[in-house]
Amino acid sequence: MLKLLSWRRSTLQNVTLHLSNISLHNFYPPSVFYISRFLSQSHSNGMYDPPFSHTPNNTLKPSNHTQKHNKKKIQNQQHSLKSMKVMNFPINSNLPFDFRYSYSEVDPSVEPIGFREPPRFSPFGPGRLDRKWTGTSAPVKKSVDLGKIEEERNVVLGEPLSEEEIEELVERFRHSDCSRQINLGKGGVTHNMLDDVHNHWKRAEAVRIKCLGVPTVDMDNVCFHLEDKSGGKIIYRHINILLLYRGRNYDPDNRPSIPLMLWKPYAPIYPKLVKNVAEGLTFEETKEMRNRGLNSPPLMKLTRNGVYVNVVQRVREAFDSEEKVVRLDCTHVGTSDCKKIGVKLRDLVPCVPILCKYEQLILWSG
Numbered sequence: 001m002l003k004l005l006s007w008r009r010s011t012l013q014n015v016t017l018h019l020s021n022i023s024l025h026n027f028y029p030p031s032v033f034y035i036s037r038f039l040s041q042s043h044s045n046g047m048y049d050p051p052f053s054h055t056p057n058n059t060l061k062p063s064n065h066t067q068k069h070n071k072k073k074i075q076n077q078q079h080s081l082k083s084m085k086v087m088n089f090p091i092n093s094n095l096p097f098d099f100r101y102s103y104s105e106v107d108p109s110v111e112p113i114g115f116r117e118p119p120r121f122s123p124f125g126p127g128r129l130d131r132k133w134t135g136t137s138a139p140v141k142k143s144v145d146l147g148k149i150e151e152e153r154n155v156v157l158g159e160p161l162s163e164e165e166i167e168e169l170v171e172r173f174r175h176s177d178c179s180r181q182i183n184l185g186k187g188g189v190t191h192n193m194l195d196d197v198h199n200h201w202k203r204a205e206a207v208r209i210k211c212l213g214v215p216t217v218d219m220d221n222v223c224f225h226l227e228d229k230s231g232g233k234i235i236y237r238h239i240n241i242l243l244l245y246r247g248r249n250y251d252p253d254n255r256p257s258i259p260l261m262l263w264k265p266y267a268p269i270y271p272k273l274v275k276n277v278a279e280g281l282t283f284e285e286t287k288e289m290r291n292r293g294l295n296s297p298p299l300m301k302l303t304r305n306g307v308y309v310n311v312v313q314r315v316r317e318a319f320d321s322e323e324k325v326v327r328l329d330c331t332h333v334g335t336s337d338c339k340k341i342g343v344k345l346r347d348l349v350p351c352v353p354i355l356c357k358y359e360q361l362i363l364w365s366g
Helices: 002-021 030-045 064-086 146-157 163-173 191-201 214-230 283-295 311-320 335-348
Strands: 181-184 206-211 233-238 241-245 325-329 352-357 360-364
Touching: 163 206, 163 233, 163 241, 181 191, 191 206, 191 214, 206 214, 214 233, 214 241, 214 311, 214 335, 283 325, 283 352, 283 360, 311 325, 311 335, 335 352, 335 360
Parallel strands: 181 206
Antiparallel strands: 206 241, 233 241, 325 360, 352 360
16 A cells, blocks of 8 residues: 555656646747736836825925915016116216225325236126226216315205204214214225215214224324215214214205125235335345334334224324334234335325334334
8 A cells, every 4th residue: 555655656746847847838829928927017016006096296286385485586586677677787876086995095196016806807797887997996987076066065064063963963873882883994985885874874864983993093084085975074083983974954865876896806916015225225224224123112012903093193202202213013913904004104104114024013214
């Protein structure tokens, strides 16, 4: 019995091995395999889509936030187009002076010897101004009638203020917590600062101006350019604090059009402040004066963006007391500001700068 069972198991194994060796292609045509393979791949890779599937994201309605954002975009584009139509470029300005970046810190009589950028690049932007930029200024095209301009300015200022009115304005605007304040830095009276002054004059009769840095060496020059370029009047001056009054008959709706500078132009290259040999001295004498100034005690120690109102007076007093060489300690001032201070002192004292190095400024009486 056992022998018969073993023989039957062996015969079954042989039959299964034989069937496995026979390929199915002999029984079915090849087209059936291609169709079955396509259906299996499409079913496995494709996403199953039931009868009530979720709608895709792109068919959803936009939310309120996106609708508001799109509306704001369209409104901003329409507003920019309207503003471009209203502001007809180039802007025609009737201001009777040459446009410069700084009016108080640049001497128009001194011509530069070079430029750090091409003069054809106007800081007002391409095609935005009817004046041509020369690298340092945008000069007036038409001739200016100074008498007529002075009459118009006097009409805007009106009758002079009484002492009581001045005291009232001073008490309102002289304090440090005044909201109508403009900070005047080392750039001095800049072109865009004039627009800030007129913006403050819309809502206030006067504006408080706090001066710091190099322009405070010559406060008379700052006051002159503020009055000349803005058309107002200085009614209060204390050290470095100024109050600029707009005038009795000032009308904000008829304010002058001031085209703004879009960027600060690079400063041109001017002749050297300190020469190798001072005029009237030999090389050895100049060297001896420099060493003498470096070894002498400093007359003043200047701070960065400080108030230099009394520097000119102190230097004059030192020269009057038989001091031929004076040293100013500019350790925290910076090289560029030190040179600007030397230029102002050369014209105001007057004196001869013989050294501007090692953060020290040496002045010779001449």
